Amino acid sequence: MNTAIDFQYIENNTHDGFEMAVARAQKLFLDGWIVTLGLSGKDSGAASICLVEGLRRAKQQREDVGPLHIVTTNTTLENIVLHDYMLTLHEDLIAYGDAHGLPIQCHEIKPSLSSQPIVEYIGRGKLLRTPETTSNARDCAYSWKIQPMKAFLKSLSDKYQTDKIVSVSGSRDAESAVRKSNLQKRNETCHTPVMTELGWTLAIIKDWSLSDVWQLFSIIDDGDIESYSDNFHYMKKHYSAGNGGVCDLFAGNLAQSKSCGSRFGCFLCALNKDDSSLENQMDTDPKTYGFMRPLNDLRTYMINTLYDYSNRSTLGRKLTKEGYIKVGLNQYSLEYRMDLLRFILTIQQESYERSGNHTIDLVDYRELLAIQYAWAREGGEDQAGMALKIWHDVVNEGMRYPIPKTSYTEKKFTPQYMYFPLMKFVEGNKPVGLDDEGLDHQFKSIERMFKRDGESHRVVRYTESKSFDVVTKNAFAMTFVEDFYLELKEDGHLDNKCPTVMLKQLLESGVVTLAKGTIGRVHDDARRAQALNSLRCTVGIPITEAITMLSVSENVMKEEIASRKLSGTRQQSLF
Secondary structure, eight states: OOTTSOGGGOOOOSOHHHHHHHHHHHHHHHTTOEEEEEOOSHHHHHHHHHHHHHHHHHHHHOTTOOOEEEEEEOOSOSOHHHHHHHHHHHHHHHHHHHHHTOOEEEEEEOOOGGGSHHIIIIIIOOOOOOTTTOSOTTHHHIIIIIHHHHHHHHHHHHHHTOSOEEEEEOOOGGGOHHHHHHHHHTTOOSSSOEEETTEEEEETTTTOOHHHHHHHHHHHHTTSSOOSOSOTHHHHHHHHHHTTSOOGGGGTOOOSTTSOOOOOOOTTOOSSSOOHHHHHHHHHOHHHHGGGHHHHHHHHHHHHTTTOGGGBOOEEEEEOTTSEEEESSOSBOHHHHHHHHHHHHHHHHHHHHHHSSOOOOSOOHHHHHHHHHHHHHHOOOSSTTHHHHHHIIIIITOOOOOOOOOOOOOOOOOOOOEEEEGGGGTTTSOOOTTOOGGGGTTTGGGEEEEEETTEEEEEEOOOEESSOEEOOGGGHHHHIIIIIHHHHHHTTTTTTOOTHHHHHHHHHHTSEEEETTOHHHHHHHHHHHHHHHHHHHHHSSOHHHHHHHHOBOHHHHHHHHHHHHHHTOOOOOOO
């Protein structure tokens, strides 16, 4: 028994590990800690049982203990059935807290809109995260889970005006050698909070085995331990299905070969070649899990086509002061991203038609407008509002785009980078960015100014907020997509216009809000996008072909720059 635990907290029970963990939780509450727990699966589920019981016992001794905050992160790519089950446990937690007078609060948190996976992949063209495309396997976990949790913990600190907030986890040494090593690096214990990157943390069942976890659920099912939920048999069902339908622990065999240690990650996670847990679920119980098969097909498609370089944009995003853009293998091409959007919307619509429910909901109005914003800001669309057009094609016009069968494309050599002299082709086509000729006349009222380096710049009206966002309140985003966009088309406001006109419409309407202080960057990006869009008119061929044809080697670029300096000619700048 750990000396940090007072013997008075220990009760007799058939699960010694449970009693120890409850005593640890009870002591936390009596010591005045505000406790949070990230609830996502079996281990954190077991930890939640211990915390709730610890809170109940602590409240019997003192009224002012708590609260307990239960948090489930929705990366938007979670195993849908398992995530919905976590939210069911949220409901059970709230009901149990109300019935017993316990201060329990539950929260579902998400990454910021600009960091959401679908916005990253389809909006900005970020490559699928694999061991080859990311230098840090925790990159996605940090963006999609850790940062939202940090923001949540800060909100608690602001609310309660204290830093005495501890994040409890269900992490265990026995999970894996890597998990044990990480716990050791952070000096985490099962009995005393320690300071880590996330703040104060405690791995309350760190010393448990996998059999301890499942034994707790079994004892609860048998009625030997009171718990906040009578739905833990579903935990066994989901993990058993992920293990191919067999879990020896449930049959009393503690061998680890079929021990229900399945791990469920994001369905587009490609850090491992196969998502065996999801595939096992779908094969074992198609009725419950089979609706997720198209999502697994999407994952396979994205893995197979990752190194098909025809799906990559050749154009980098940074313009040098000399007016060149680096050309090579960069993010996903806009055409590939358009296909991904078509596939996802098709998956969503077909799922809705089968079930009558929005069981798969990756792209709604908020995500759609974030994607459209990214495309218009980047440049390269054939016409203004391509993301909105694709939405209407699939959702309202009934067009369907099945995911094609593919085979894995091996990684090839990386072509030598070239350089595209963008400014050579736009000197006669002055890009105006977020300025607009309409501001000189009837739309003078929506004129706004911002200053940079002492110089004033005129732009269309825009709204700032704490971070980039899309306004969904009062159905604003829905109205923009379903009504206003169609009115813009019907009235000819998008005809024969640079596609950046949609960027201005998104900002001027207020449906998209910008992070404070970013208007200058958006203005610059709009000018760059307009310069790229003008290429189609200037050279008369698709932008990608024009870029390939007109790019030069690094040596030629250096010679051109040197020649320009020698002659005293200064290259026009977008900025």
